[in-house]
Amino acid sequence: MVKTTDSSPKLKRQDWIDAGLKVLAESGVEAVRVEPLAKLMKVTKGSFYWHFKDRQELLDALLAEWVKLQTNSIIERVEAIKADASTKLLRLFEIAIDDDGKEENAIRAWATNDSKVAAVVAQVDRKRLEYTRDLFVQIGFTLPEAIVRARMAYYSLVGEFTIGTRTDRAERLAEVRMEHAILTATSVNSQLSIRNSQ
């Protein structure tokens, strides 16, 4: 916590962005409107239009901010640990469910009706998927299998976010560990996988 809201003196661009993100996560893009936002911040829109050309400029800033904040952090946090790929993968799952996904959900909903946003989100998805896939490759799966398993892992998380009814962290943790076990297990009745031991 650095300075959140209502430190009465002067607002800066970043303050609007922070507030915007909050509203975005809470109520969707359609709800981030300049006048209500101004009311929320206890100023008038006179302030807003000093910092931003128009509403669209704020929206652009929100998207950029989101990319900046999430894109690297998780992957970097996982890579920071010294461990084998399988452990990293588990760690990735664990970290991922620490987020309630509200912000990301709102952005995905937004992306549905805005191709510019969709492109950005797609880029982020690609990056995260590739990272996950590489982990599976390192674990020892063939590329095609690594791809499918990475997708299952990632899509599951996204799906869990968009469904988003889970609250019990302990339960989620247990499940995520089971998922990890299932996804890293060598199948015994199929022609699909040859795991090179480790």
Next chain:
Amino acid sequence: MVKTTDSSPKLKRQDWIDAGLKVLAESGVEAVRVEPLAKLMKVTKGSFYWHFKDRQELLDALLAEWVKLQTNSIIERVEAIKADASTKLLRLFEIAIDDDGKEENAIRAWATNDSKVAAVVAQVDRKRLEYTRDLFVQIGFTLPEAIVRARMAYYSLVGEFTIGTRTDRAERLAEVRMEHAILTATSVNSQLSIRNSQ
């Protein structure tokens, strides 16, 4: 195709619902507004307010319609086939990816900011999850494992919908079959599963 749009004579309540669903799927709830909708249907809102008390009544109808249309159909189609649980599961996957998920996506986004909608969607999710879980149980997994596997399967699909960049049907089919293989495989290196043959 029964009567879609623009059969010039008289509009009925259902016509508005159909058009509403289309807009909903295409552009989200926020976009289903009565005047634009009326323009789309080449009438004035005078017509709309004859069929509906207000905008909310249409929205309610849209939600109800969605529930009515999807809730049973897929499960029933799967149950219609005579086959073992594993085959049914595969069939379920195959049928599921035939939908582009746009409508469902829009509804989920909507649910984010409307608890009434959220409750309905949660109910649908529960039903579908239970069905999937039962399939895994029938295949021979223990209940806890069936639950997790069902979640992985279902969440993956939901995740794929919300990410929604896939177009190549053949590719999706191939992947879904791989997923099926992975999820029905007995793990060999874990304490998790005992598959009772079949």
Next chain:
DNA sequence: TTTTTACCATACGGTAGCGTATTGACAGTG
């Protein structure tokens, strides 16, 4: 044929939000 019924148009008043223009307050700098 008259009368309903079902559907639609038109016109209205109201609210919410956008963006602009202008002026004010105040802090720091010269």
Next chain:
DNA sequence: CACTGTCAATACGCTACCGTATGGTAAAAA
């Protein structure tokens, strides 16, 4: 002290949409 830059208030015009009221029309029923 005067000046300048930074942020904020106020007031304005404009558009999109909501919901209502009222009247019109064409087809079905009587």
